Amino acid sequence: MISAPYNLGLTQLDSNVTDTQNIYFQSKVVKIFDYSYRGNYVAFLNPLNDKINVTNFKMSEESGILEKNGSIVINNNGKPKCLAIDWIHDLIYWIDIKSNTINVVNIMKPELTLLLIDLGEEEVTSLVINPLKVVLIWIKKGISSKIMQSFQDGSNQMVLYSNSYRNPSHITIDFETERYYFITQSDSALYSIDFRGNSEVVYLYADIFQIVKDIISLNDDLFFSIDEALVRLREVSLKQKKLDLVLISSKFNDSENYFNSSLKSQKSFRQEIYGVKIVDPLIQPNFTNKCQSANCPYLCLPSGNVAGFRCICPTNSSFNSNNCEVHLQNLIVRTTTERLMTTYRRTLRTTYMTESPFLPYETTIESDNNRNQILQMTTNRKSTIKTRTELNTESLIKNPKGTNNMKGNKENLNILLMFGFIMIGFFVLSLIMTALIFLSFRYDFEFFLSHISN
Numbered sequence: 001m002i003s004a005p006y007n008l009g010l011t012q013l014d015s016n017v018t019d020t021q022n023i024y025f026q027s028k029v030v031k032i033f034d035y036s037y038r039g040n041y042v043a044f045l046n047p048l049n050d051k052i053n054v055t056n057f058k059m060s061e062e063s064g065i066l067e068k069n070g071s072i073v074i075n076n077n078g079k080p081k082c083l084a085i086d087w088i089h090d091l092i093y094w095i096d097i098k099s100n101t102i103n104v105v106n107i108m109k110p111e112l113t114l115l116l117i118d119l120g121e122e123e124v125t126s127l128v129i130n131p132l133k134v135v136l137i138w139i140k141k142g143i144s145s146k147i148m149q150s151f152q153d154g155s156n157q158m159v160l161y162s163n164s165y166r167n168p169s170h171i172t173i174d175f176e177t178e179r180y181y182f183i184t185q186s187d188s189a190l191y192s193i194d195f196r197g198n199s200e201v202v203y204l205y206a207d208i209f210q211i212v213k214d215i216i217s218l219n220d221d222l223f224f225s226i227d228e229a230l231v232r233l234r235e236v237s238l239k240q241k242k243l244d245l246v247l248i249s250s251k252f253n254d255s256e257n258y259f260n261s262s263l264k265s266q267k268s269f270r271q272e273i274y275g276v277k278i279v280d281p282l283i284q285p286n287f288t289n290k291c292q293s294a295n296c297p298y299l300c301l302p303s304g305n306v307a308g309f310r311c312i313c314p315t316n317s318s319f320n321s322n323n324c325e326v327h328l329q330n331l332i333v334r335t336t337t338e339r340l341m342t343t344y345r346r347t348l349r350t351t352y353m354t355e356s357p358f359l360p361y362e363t364t365i366e367s368d369n370n371r372n373q374i375l376q377m378t379t380n381r382k383s384t385i386k387t388r389t390e391l392n393t394e395s396l397i398k399n400p401k402g403t404n405n406m407k408g409n410k411e412n413l414n415i416l417l418m419f420g421f422i423m424i425g426f427f428v429l430s431l432i433m434t435a436l437i438f439l440s441f442r443y444d445f446e447f448f449l450s451h452i453s454n
Helices: 207-211 260-269 337-354 362-397 399-454
Strands: 002-005 010-013 020-024 033-036 039-048 051-056 071-074 080-086 091-096 103-104 115-116 124-129 135-141 147-151 160-163 168-174 178-184 189-196 203-205 214-218 222-223 229-233 243-250 273-279 299-302 310-313 316-320 323-326
Touching: 010 168, 033 080, 033 273, 039 080, 051 091, 080 124, 091 124, 103 299, 124 323, 135 168, 147 168, 168 214, 178 214, 214 273, 229 273
Parallel strands: none
Antiparallel strands: 002 010, 002 273, 010 020, 033 039, 039 051, 051 071, 080 091, 091 103, 103 115, 124 135, 135 147, 147 160, 168 178, 178 189, 189 203, 214 222, 222 229, 229 243, 299 310, 316 323
């Protein structure tokens, strides 16, 4: 077993807890770590500088990945947590809580770290890898926690499990039964689902699940690391209800009285255990290496596509003919100042993002060139508008023909107005003549009637 108790950086214990061996010792505690049984190495977060260290187990067998007594440092500038190792492809995945992203690196190319998934505003509490299904599994914390899934190349992100009444907090994988086991703090229970997120089963309700820090599955047994002890639930598939103590970090209490609440005052003397990993080949079975025959220039990640893998290139480049081809983005500069400044701000943001350790230095240079291109295009645009304005002013001053045309247009307008007034005059005159004819006819008619009557 590998444990991280207080005042010990990283310690290896045998199965009967009779012998210990320091893998890494430091005054600060190591809380985040994982291992590869095949590669015989362990990766852990150095609490002094937030760097990810990879080193040998220092067991009798030498590591097939690292040189003898060698070590690797992953130079990330963030704050990692939830570190997990793909022991088939020698990939290290971790959550960076500073940028809130999922990142990946191949320990054979430790300088080529890659930002894989942007989690947005999500807070993640657990991260595991299932190389059998080439997927990443993480828990999204929130009002309604969800178990999320994606392929190991970051594609096909989806919700694997969601229940508004439960909040999963820790998860582990059982490859023999092909199930995910997880605990929920909302109802202090142990659940499981299959690899498709279906067939939910509840096993046990216990208050101890409120303080669980890690969960491990081995031979149909589940192990829970809590503050001061390692607890086991035997034969979980048979829905056993009894919890046994495997390891306790205090000489003041034994396994029989550990759960006695009256001894709670003595628990303060115990050394705190921050995490436990069980070293066993059953936990890390040997699957097919999807990238074994791949020839990727930058990074190969297993995926769910037909090929089984995908060649990943840095930002602003794409994989083409076994090479990472860098390409400039097509920049569209709009005429309005507001849209132009929006494009410029986006370029500045891209430049800021490319200064992270997940991207190569060439990308930063390219982004700076893009920004300079936009600034140059803005200057050229202003110069063109100014030149066109000056040319139009000169043509108005130097071209008298244009002025005469304006005068001719004014005279034409006056002629139309005069024609309109004449038409109105004719209309009024016709009305007056009509009225006079009507009055004359009426007078003659009345005179005729009076003549007949006489």
